[in-house]
Structure formats: structure tokens, C-alpha cells
Amino acid sequence: MRYTCIAIILCSILKNASGQYNVSGKLLVFLLDGLRYDYLNNLDTFPGFQKIVENGVKVDYLTPEFPSLSFPNYYSLMTGRYTEVHQMIANKMWDMKPNTEFSLDDPLWWNGSEPLWVTMQKLDKRVYMYYWPGCDVEILGVRPSFCEPYKPNITEKNLTDAMEHALDALNDGQADMAAVFYDKVDVIGHLFGPQSLSDELHCLDRAMKALNEKVVEKNMSDVLNIVMFSDHGMSEITNLIELDKHINLSDVFMVLDVGPVMSLWPKEEKFEEIFTALSALENMTTYRRADIPDRFNYKKGKFVSTLTLVAKPGTVITPTFQAVLDLHFQPSTSGGKHGAHGYDNELVEMRGFFVAKGPDFKSNFRAGPIRAVDAYSVMCHTLGIEPLPNNGSFDRVRAMLRESSTAVPVTQDSCLLVLIGLFTCLHVSLH
Known part of the structure; x- marks a missing residue:
């Protein structure tokens, strides 16, 4: 009983001293x-x-x-x-x-x-x-x-x-x-x-x-x-990639978003053809889902597309020119500037x-x-x-x-460890 009381008191003191509770x-x-x-x-x-x-x-x-x-x-x-x-x-x-x-x-x-x-x-x-x-x-x-x-x-x-x-x-x-x-x-x-x-x-x-x-x-x-x-x-937008100039958009199930990163689901029979065509473009990297860099901590997401397009800095990707016009993302020819985000997070x-x-x-x-x-x-x-x-x-x-x-927070688990340790000491001392 004495050891149990000591453990309880110790845990209480530690909790009161812990940053997790002293806030x-x-x-x-x-x-x-x-x-x-x-x-x-x-x-x-x-x-x-x-x-x-x-x-x-x-x-x-x-x-x-x-x-x-x-x-x-x-x-x-x-x-x-x-x-x-x-x-x-x-x-x-x-x-x-x-x-x-x-x-x-x-x-x-x-x-x-x-x-x-x-x-x-x-x-x-x-x-x-x-x-x-x-x-x-x-x-x-x-x-x-x-x-x-x-x-x-x-x-x-x-x-x-x-x-x-x-x-x-x-x-x-x-x-x-x-x-x-x-x-x-x-x-x-x-x-x-x-x-x-x-x-x-x-x-x-x-x-x-x-x-x-x-x-x-x-x-x-x-x-x-x-x-x-x-x-x-x-980041300031300086360049535009229009997908419909490089692939037939009817060969994809879905194209989502306009900007530095785009999600694309090609039809199965057109997958390799589309991947090859898009991989040849400058100012953009095309990733199969399995090849997305691990450092992105992204590819295991439930809703990640079969192809992910990531633009180089300053570039925006759009399915059509009209789509980017609707969002005012296009590079301006009149001296004005536009901005975008979504690029490589580094x-x-x-x-x-x-x-x-x-x-x-x-x-x-x-x-x-x-x-x-x-x-x-x-x-x-x-x-x-x-x-x-x-x-x-x-x-x-x-x-x-x-x-x-900033003290390490004390949890119920850590208090349990204190109890186990004290009971172990008690057991050893009795034998």
C-alpha cells in the first residue's frame, strides 16, 4: 500500500510539473x-x-x-x-x-x-x-x-x-x-x-x-x-501548359484542377500513350502513382489519381485555355501579374x-x-x-x-510503469 501511495503521489507531482498540464x-x-x-x-x-x-x-x-x-x-x-x-x-x-x-x-x-x-x-x-x-x-x-x-x-x-x-x-x-x-x-x-x-x-x-x-x-x-x-x-505565373494541345481529353475519365498540380485518370487503353506524351513536355513532371517521390508523403492517399502532373515553378497546367481564363490564372500579356501555389512543397x-x-x-x-x-x-x-x-x-x-x-507530458501509461516498477521492487525486497 505504501508503494502504491508513493507512485500515485509521484505521478500527481509529475503531471503538475508537466508542460502538457501546466498551461x-x-x-x-x-x-x-x-x-x-x-x-x-x-x-x-x-x-x-x-x-x-x-x-x-x-x-x-x-x-x-x-x-x-x-x-x-x-x-x-x-x-x-x-x-x-x-x-x-x-x-x-x-x-x-x-x-x-x-x-x-x-x-x-x-x-x-x-x-x-x-x-x-x-x-x-x-x-x-x-x-x-x-x-x-x-x-x-x-x-x-x-x-x-x-x-x-x-x-x-x-x-x-x-x-x-x-x-x-x-x-x-x-x-x-x-x-x-x-x-x-x-x-x-x-x-x-x-x-x-x-x-x-x-x-x-x-x-x-x-x-x-x-x-x-x-x-x-x-x-x-x-x-x-x-x-x-x-509564386508568380510566367508560363502555361494547355493539355488539349498535347493529348485528346476524351481519352481520360477525369481531369481535376487548374494550377501547378493536376490529377489525371486516363482510360486504361490510353494510359501509356498519354503518359508518354505528357512526359515529353518541358516545365512539368508526370508521375505514375507508384513513382511519386516518397518525400511528398502523398502517393498513398485514397483519392490520388493514376497520373499526377507537377509543374515547374512559374508554370500553370490547364486542360484548356478557357479553363484557365475562367480562374484568372493565365500569364498576362498586358504587364499584369497573377499568382499560383501547389508546387513542390520544398x-x-x-x-x-x-x-x-x-x-x-x-x-x-x-x-x-x-x-x-x-x-x-x-x-x-x-x-x-x-x-x-x-x-x-x-x-x-x-x-x-x-x-x-516544455516538460515531457506524463500519461496514464507512464504512471502505470511507475506502479509496475515499484511493485517489482517490493517483490524483490520480500524475497
Whole structure:
């Protein structure tokens, strides 16, 4: 009995000392779609973001998962898993057998993994979400406590109103976590290119200045962690590949997406002919599914096509010229620029952004590079919850956290090991 009591007391002490449990437990997350890692390099001209960085951490850059598209990385950020694991492998997907295309509100495409907000709800924690893609979908039978449905290209007022509502919900105890999505940086980067964002970035910075003021006004500085990240960067478009000039599109079952990465399902009898024709093109690599590089952590995904086309930097792939016109992705002949993402995720211009501040983060600290899958464990840590199995590395993010909150978490399993060890010692001493 004496050893059991010692073990229980020891586990209790360790848990109280553990970073997994010694945290504020309130988290506000921002997903700033398309905010490239270098857009805010000159922080002197962005006082809102500068205040966050001076009081928190900024990583050198965040490497997205492949493909460096939005939906795959939305889910990698919130599950800590590679695209081939969480199954959200593209912005547009197709399930061949039931002949079903991706729909934003269909749980089929979301049920491949459990995102953080679902885990929180299962733990009887309340999550409020604003404009976040998928928050209105019943994922694995669960919805967040509050969801303002996704709306593209929201205004600065939408953003600041969402921030105010989120802070009030967190401060009043209505929510344990809040998450805000903002995509205007991405929208403008696509339409006018990555060098066109000065006005929008200053607009976003005004919102961050307002956020800083509201956190102080509501006396939340010592209890609220704030994490901001993006899903990818942006690259200028300089070249176009039109597939219908090289293959007969009637020889394929399905062609999906327009951009740096494309999914193609050729008819079986035409597969080799199409593969040969596309493999001869410059500025693009054509992969059979089995030959997709392992480092992409992509090819085992349930919805991966039989051929995957990956463009070289600056190139966009389209089935027809009209398709790219409809999306305003074409290289401009009038001096204007357009932007795209989805390329090899190791491309410098695809790098994303990550900053954080709050009681669990160091102050005025510059951290080394991380990956999209690493953000998940940071959020779990600040919330004081056990992360689900994932592909991230806590070692890559440990340095940004305060020393008092980085101890290895103690679980029921580790306490059980303590008990077993003590009982073993007791058994030996009795014999």
C-alpha cells in the first residue's frame, strides 16, 4: 500500500510539473491563407505584427505539405498529419468507384482524420470557429460549438468582428478555443501576383493592431495564447501548359484542377500513350502513382489519381485555355501579374508563415523552420490535451515554448510503469 501511495503521489507531482498540464488552456488561432513567409520581413512597417513578434515568437518559415494547396494544408495544420494520412489530398478530388467529386459540405472528404476542433469537442471543450472551411461539416459525427460558415474574401470588418466575438467567448468562458480564417491575402495574390499585396498587408496589420489592443483591454495577456499561421506561399505565373494541345481529353475519365498540380485518370487503353506524351513536355513532371517521390508523403492517399502532373515553378497546367481564363490564372500579356501555389512543397516561394504569443511562448524569440504538421502539437500543448498520433515533430517546436511548459507530458501509461516498477521492487525486497 505504501508503494502504491508513493507512485500515485509521484505521478500527481509529475503531471503538475508537466508542460502538457501546466498551461493556460485558452487558445485563439488564425489561419491567414496565402501569407508567404517573407511578406512581413520588414516588420518596422507593420506595427501590429511587430508587437506580436516582440512579445512572442516568429519562425524562419513554415514548410507546407505536398501539394502546397489550401485544403490539404488546412487539414495538415489541424491534424498534424501528411496528406496521404488525412486523405484531404487536393482542393478538388474524385472518388472513381462511386463517381463522386469533392464537395465542401460532404463528410466523406473530411472523415479521413480527426481535426483538433473535433478532438476538443469530444473532450467536452468548446470551440468557436469563424469562416473556417469545414467548420459547418459534421466530421466523424461532431461539429464545433459555434461556426460562422466559410465565406470567401471576407472584409476587414468581418475579420475584426470575428476577433472581437472570439475574444469575448474565450474571456467569458463560453469557448476554450477559437479559430478565425482569413483568405484575402491569397485571393489578391492569385489575381494580381505576390508583389501586389502592400495595401492588403497593411489592412491586415491594422486588424492585428486592434487585436493587440483588445487583448490588453480585456486583461487577457496572461491567460490567452495566440497562434497565427498560413498554409502556403505564392509564386508568380510566367508560363502555361494547355493539355488539349498535347493529348485528346476524351481519352481520360477525369481531369481535376487548374494550377501547378493536376490529377489525371486516363482510360486504361490510353494510359501509356498519354503518359508518354505528357512526359515529353518541358516545365512539368508526370508521375505514375507508384513513382511519386516518397518525400511528398502523398502517393498513398485514397483519392490520388493514376497520373499526377507537377509543374515547374512559374508554370500553370490547364486542360484548356478557357479553363484557365475562367480562374484568372493565365500569364498576362498586358504587364499584369497573377499568382499560383501547389508546387513542390520544398520550393522557397511556397513557404508559409508562423507567429505566436502568450503565456506558453517565449518573448521576442526567433525560431528555426517548422513544417505544417508541427503546428498541431503546438496547439495541443497550449490547450493541455494529448495529441493524437501524428507526423509532426515536437522537437522542431520545443525551443519556442517557455521552459516551464516544455516538460515531457506524463500519461496514464507512464504512471502505470511507475506502479509496475515499484511493485517489482517490493517483490524483490520480500524475497
